[in-house]
Amino acid sequence: MTRKLSMSGAINEAMKLAMRKDENVILMGEDVAGGAQVDHLQDEDAWGGVLGVTKGLVQEFGRERILDTPITEAGYMGAAMAAASTGLRPIAELMFNDFIGSCLDEVLNQGAKFRYMFGGKAQVPVTIRTMHGAGFRAAAQHSQSLYALFTAIPGVKVVVPSTPYEAKGLLLAAIEDNDPVIFFEDKTLYNMTGDVPEGYYTIPIGKADIKREGSDVTVVAIGKQVHTALEAAEQLSQKGIEIEVVDPRSLSPLDEEAILSSVEKTNRLIVIDEANPRCSIATDIAALVADKGFDHLDAPIKRITAPHTPVPFSPALEDIYLPKAERVVKVVSELLGTPLEV
Amino acid sequence: MTRKLSMSGAINEAMKLAMRKDENVILMGEDVAGGAQVDHLQDEDAWGGVLGVTKGLVQEFGRERILDTPITEAGYMGAAMAAASTGLRPIAELMFNDFIGSCLDEVLNQGAKFRYMFGGKAQVPVTIRTMHGAGFRAAAQHSQSLYALFTAIPGVKVVVPSTPYEAKGLLLAAIEDNDPVIFFEDKTLYNMTGDVPEGYYTIPIGKADIKREGSDVTVVAIGKQVHTALEAAEQLSQKGIEIEVVDPRSLSPLDEEAILSSVEKTNRLIVIDEANPRCSIATDIAALVADKGFDHLDAPIKRITAPHTPVPFSPALEDIYLPKAERVVKVVSELLGTPLEV
């Protein structure tokens, strides 16, 4: 049975199902329940996550499995890595991905490297869930999209879902995975609803999804930008231009095959990524195609990204900071040599 | 007057000159002097840096300006940021760039963002010197090349010198700069010698250097890999192939102009970067050229990088981990359609 669920509802449901299935799955993070040791909240949460995504979990699984942590990202993230390598399967929530500054070592030098550095002796089945993305008026330290930083680290996998259906299936796959997986949740998508099947299912990490077929330009878009691309696709379609929207869904591993075969068809590539432009997933995908897809390219590879600045607070600035459908329409038109009438 | 100096000697000299010129320049880091408060070492250093790069500084400048820190990267790096924004011009040494895991926040969310986030109110003239690079048998946690991580952060500048002459001039420019600059030192280059002028001079950050002219292929190489490229260039030259070796010297800002005009001439691009391949400076440069230089390209853009794995310890593995001249020769030959006789 499929019903409408919000993105945050889908993520919540995935965690519930994973925890029912495997008692080694635990959840830890700041205020993932909230109200720890408050007398009137023993079996209840005060918050269930800063934006309510983990709401209700403590009711079902109790405070032994839903662990509120102090504000010690390095402490609990490192604990999650070692708990994972000694038999648990923790979900560790890093409230905002921006806070990786407080616990990068635990990912970069510990969890990500154990398996290789120890010659295969360790496995680290941890899932880090974290919020990212601009558009929330949350300013420079709470709005970044840092998935490139993780994609650059060998040993970790990186997932950025764009719909509730995929969020659920990919999160379940992440929890099942025996490598560390960083799971990015765009806070501005939490309320977006979509069809989500009931019950347990996984979507394989490493498989892209063609969100819309088209033959004129391949547009690879990350996370929320998939929706920007789809919006642009609608507008372009009315002018007779059909773009193919590819959602990689996971950045590491990256479904190179899917991207390359789309470009083989369209001969043109645009990447939309709201992260900062340098050494980003946008450059990564562009470089991939400039190498392995070069022979199919008829035009320069364009990237539509944030500017190389921190995220500004003012709504007036943040609104122009993010990629927009109009910009996509414009770039597509230019690429096809059919500039827009103004 | 120019004389031969080692890379570490050149870096050491740059710090001395900067500290003589401006008393607001201080140096802080772990064992940058060593032997703090040891009776018989009051005006002397025990170490002068873990590999001796800061040797002798404490003799000249005293322990008020050469500050040994506890092993608290977050603590002293954050202190450097605020000292910089309140009137000093600190050089903060992060012994190995791998240790950024312990202090990323101080760079990512503090120093790099102050100027923008505070609407221009703050400036943060700090220079972070740090060691990087594989080939030292230092294993996974002491051999990374993490310059892409910093290049991705708006607000910081990133310098990776490849010769003693440039190390000195670029470090002096970094110290003069009013934005945070991360200065990467390849530990395997410290003993490399080269001609270095005496006295104070700067090399502008953001200007690439053509290390060798050529018309057949543009090879952009980072740091130590410049020498790999030059070695390959020698070999290729004997076969009549002339590659142009471009050393960007700084990754942020990147001298796009220099790269693009070289490709305009050669119509082919290879990037050599010993860092891991995903979301790297190699992808960044490839993406740049796949966009703005597309019309001049006659062949796929190739990247010669480390594999997407941690750095292995075993000499047998580390030796094949790093890019090699033979591999460059091979890729160049393939690109030109003149495969090597085996």
Add this chain to the structure above:
Amino acid sequence: MKALESNKDVALTKEKAQWMYQKMVEIRNFEDRVHELFAKGILPGFVHLYAGEEAVAVGVCAHLNDKDSITSTHRGHGHCIAKGCDLDGMMAEIYGKVTGLCKGKGGSMHIADFDKGMLGANGIVGGGFPLACGSALTAKYKKTDNVSVCFFGDGAQNHGTFHEGINLAAIWKLPVVFVAENNGYAEATPFSYASSCKSIVDRAIAYNIPGIKVDGKDILAVYQAAEEAVLRARRGEGPTLIECVTYRNYGHFEGDAQTYKGDQEKAEHKQEKDAILLFRKHLLNEQLLAENEVVAIEKSVEAAVDQAVKFSEESPYPNASELLTDVYVSY
């Protein structure tokens, strides 16, 4: 704990008393107004209000001049006001207007005013400890007698930077005053759960520095403790840790239903434990200020906050071109 009730022998000049009362009322009024504006959907973003904790920021900043610096937190409005930031510029910043103290680029969590020694609110919990060491290092190196104050919460003191920052300040004898605002909660998590120490000052011993615990609702107690610590710092004797036991009247951020709080505690902090009411009573009892003077302050502050809102409403948003200023843009 040094004193949980007012130390009656703290001698305040009338001028100082007036300044302190005014700053407390400014904070309260400002925050109440932000609360309303947020509820109406007028203000964007995450907003963390300082109402209830006024005695801490004001009692400490009463000892500082513009060359002394402070580091702040996500809950920074009170620190800004106590350190002398302009209300118009603050409010406009929270509105995201170009007339804001950071041109609207920072917002509530990133208000800074270096001319006033306000080194910035900070969205990163624990971010301030190392920074306070840095400005103190500048002061020490330049041999000024300036001090740095690091305000931080009970939640922040479990972060690694607390440990690193205080240890660094202690071994280098940096002129820092570490001021804990123990309001009992970090978001929805009680201090008593998250922290293994009973009192934050228990941690001072780990750094061999003085620790003073005071009732953070009693501005005189805060004032007195801060005086001692600031003087110690100015004399070059190194850092002090002060724990102020306090309470935030609103939720963690605007929108928080605060189910984790007890009804009684909520009520009593708004009445008998309210720092402003307590100080007001003290001022009148001790005849430091007359009723009409107190009322005059209250009225003038209300007008000032009205004016700040008006100023902000009328101010323009930043120009699109501001997106690319104040940063090195490498493409």
Add this chain to the structure above:
Amino acid sequence: MKALESNKDVALTKEKAQWMYQKMVEIRNFEDRVHELFAKGILPGFVHLYAGEEAVAVGVCAHLNDKDSITSTHRGHGHCIAKGCDLDGMMAEIYGKVTGLCKGKGGSMHIADFDKGMLGANGIVGGGFPLACGSALTAKYKKTDNVSVCFFGDGAQNHGTFHEGINLAAIWKLPVVFVAENNGYAEATPFSYASSCKSIVDRAIAYNIPGIKVDGKDILAVYQAAEEAVLRARRGEGPTLIECVTYRNYGHFEGDAQTYKGDQEKAEHKQEKDAILLFRKHLLNEQLLAENEVVAIEKSVEAAVDQAVKFSEESPYPNASELLTDVYVSY
């Protein structure tokens, strides 16, 4: 400090005494050999030797079984040996041979053996605190009575992870024993300079946990303190901090000229304060072992280390294909 000289009423079985002496001698011999091999240019990389500190690792690990786990440091050989790692596999790892415990991929700073509960040496100072909490969390959650021991240096205890890890262990009552190896220096920096506390145990109070300081050259003192702490952890009563005052006989790493050390301290630690000599004397005096038994151990260890070197020399390097195994490679 609990005891700076042997607590004579520690009762050791003969078997335990034998095991302890053997492990100490194994560590010493192993490290002396690595020192020689490095000096000859045979071994690559950074190597940090544990010689001089044997009483700590062995005195603590004497209370552990294979299901108990330890986290280690850059100076990890001693911990590995005390926890039961195979000498052949260790030496081959340091050689970078495929027969090494980590197939040669880790090297000296990353030796791990999960079957023995050795969770890995660690090149990141302070890296072990959170990790020890993690394995302890597994034990607690699975309701085994296993414990985790976190070995760390005097330099590491200024890192933020010390604070975060111990606080976390304390509030969650995790079965962790935090064992400080205070050898007086972090690289070339004295403990007394870098740390604001006089003793590392002074910091236990910040976490409301027991702290015990012992002479880390006296294996019986270490043994006794560890027993108390391990039992407390097994009983579910939470973490303990033990400070062992010790000394490293070699430099920070091989190649260190050690100009920061005093001549006298160097000498005395090799003689009257040497932990192995002290324990040897104790064993003979108390007739726990006879002279010939002690000598037999010494001889057998020498042979074992010879064998480990031979094994390593004869082992092959890993195949090129190993470069891409044990990791998800995404291209």
